[in-house]
Amino acid sequence: MPGAVPDVTLNNGVRMPKLGFGVFQVGDDEARAAVATALEYGYRSIDTAALYGNEHGVGVAVRASGIPREELFVTTKLWNADQGAARVEPAFERSLDKLGLDYVDLYFIHWPVPSRNLFVETWQAFERLYAHGRARAIGVSNFLRPQLARLLEETDIVPAVNQIELHPGFQQSELRQFHRGHGIATEAWSPLGQGAALTHPVITRLAERHGKTPAQVVLRWHLELGNVVIPKSVTPGRIQENLDVFDFQLTPDDAREIAELETGERIGPDPEVVGEKPSGFSSKIDPSIT
Numbered sequence: 001m002p003g004a005v006p007d008v009t010l011n012n013g014v015r016m017p018k019l020g021f022g023v024f025q026v027g028d029d030e031a032r033a034a035v036a037t038a039l040e041y042g043y044r045s046i047d048t049a050a051l052y053g054n055e056h057g058v059g060v061a062v063r064a065s066g067i068p069r070e071e072l073f074v075t076t077k078l079w080n081a082d083q084g085a086a087r088v089e090p091a092f093e094r095s096l097d098k099l100g101l102d103y104v105d106l107y108f109i110h111w112p113v114p115s116r117n118l119f120v121e122t123w124q125a126f127e128r129l130y131a132h133g134r135a136r137a138i139g140v141s142n143f144l145r146p147q148l149a150r151l152l153e154e155t156d157i158v159p160a161v162n163q164i165e166l167h168p169g170f171q172q173s174e175l176r177q178f179h180r181g182h183g184i185a186t187e188a189w190s191p192l193g194q195g196a197a198l199t200h201p202v203i204t205r206l207a208e209r210h211g212k213t214p215a216q217v218v219l220r221w222h223l224e225l226g227n228v229v230i231p232k233s234v235t236p237g238r239i240q241e242n243l244d245v246f247d248f249q250l251t252p253d254d255a256r257e258i259a260e261l262e263t264g265e266r267i268g269p270d271p272e273v274v275g276e277k278p279s280g281f282s283s284k285i286d287p288s289i290t
């Protein structure tokens with residue numbers, strides 16, 4: 001149902017739905033079908049990336065939906081190889097071409113790649129895209145505190161969002177607190193822990209108690225923490241289920257129980273080293289394809 005998802009107001013006044021739809025590891029044709037389904041069920045925010053190889057399919061679904069452009073919130077991301085002052089704008093134009101759109105609502109630096117030390121000049125190129133109205137908001141993804149601190153010190157615009165790995169097993173409380181202190185919205189990627197969070201006995205017990213599914217409990221937990229979430233699914237029933245999280249509340253005891261599920265372990269790669277040695281990780285998510 002359109003309008004069912006509440007918004008968060010970003011630090012530049014732009015409003016972003018608190019719950020959107022992710023399309024990581026979804027092929028172009030499948031993305032077109034999944035995004036069409038998601039839009040039909042009422043999602044209005046879609047999260048893709050140049051690297052996902054499905055900007056074309058996402059764009060086709062968005063344009064075919066008949067939903068006015070201003071009611072949609074489309075996000076994409078600059079891939080690591082395109083960091084650097086001269087590469088950002090051409091890469092951005094390629095993304096826009098594939099999406100078939102005139103602007104994006106949010107444009108991210110996908111990973112900081114600190115070893116190349118290009119993220120500050122990349123951000124300054126993002127500031128120029130923003131100044132020219134090509135992206136309604138600009139943000140970063142997978143930035144750690146030291147890289148955020150450099151942007152705060154050396155550039156003009158505070159990122160609107162930092163999109164980071166965040167789920168019950170990896171809760172990022174320190175980084176979330178840093179974001180709050182600087183007006184940066186926290187967006188959770190792999191909010192369901194790629195499905196792993198959904199079989200934990202604490203989550204399944206809370207789901208039973210609330211008459212909801214494990215995914216709904218986890219998504220509700222994120223929303224109550226103040227995170228923006230972008231669950232991915234290519235299964236119509238789950239796409240619909242993941243949106244149906246605005247009719248119940250967790251108790252403080254529920255929140256305390258979920259807080260105890262922190263393991264300190266990422267399922268994705270360490271942002272400190274992604275882009276440096278792309279083949280050297282044991283993580284479940286291949287850093288060359290996130």
Ligand SMILES: NC(=O)c1ccc[n+]([C@@H]2O[C@H](COP(=O)([O-])OP(=O)(O)OC[C@H]3O[C@@H](n4cnc5c(N)ncnc54)[C@H](OP(=O)(O)O)[C@@H]3O)[C@@H](O)[C@H]2O)c1
Binds near residue numbers: 193290
């Ligand atoms: N910035 C980054 O570096 C980065 C990295 C990773 C992800 N992301 C973004 O974050 C989005 C979400 O993360 P993710 O795709 O890694 O993982 P996720 O959303 O945590 O989990 C997706 C997995 O959970 C399953 N699932 C979804 N809803 C379910 C439900 N209601 N019940 C049971 N299983 C369910 C999906 O299966 P089916 O699809 O088979 O239904 C899929 O296997 C991505 O799509 C992408 O947009 C960003």
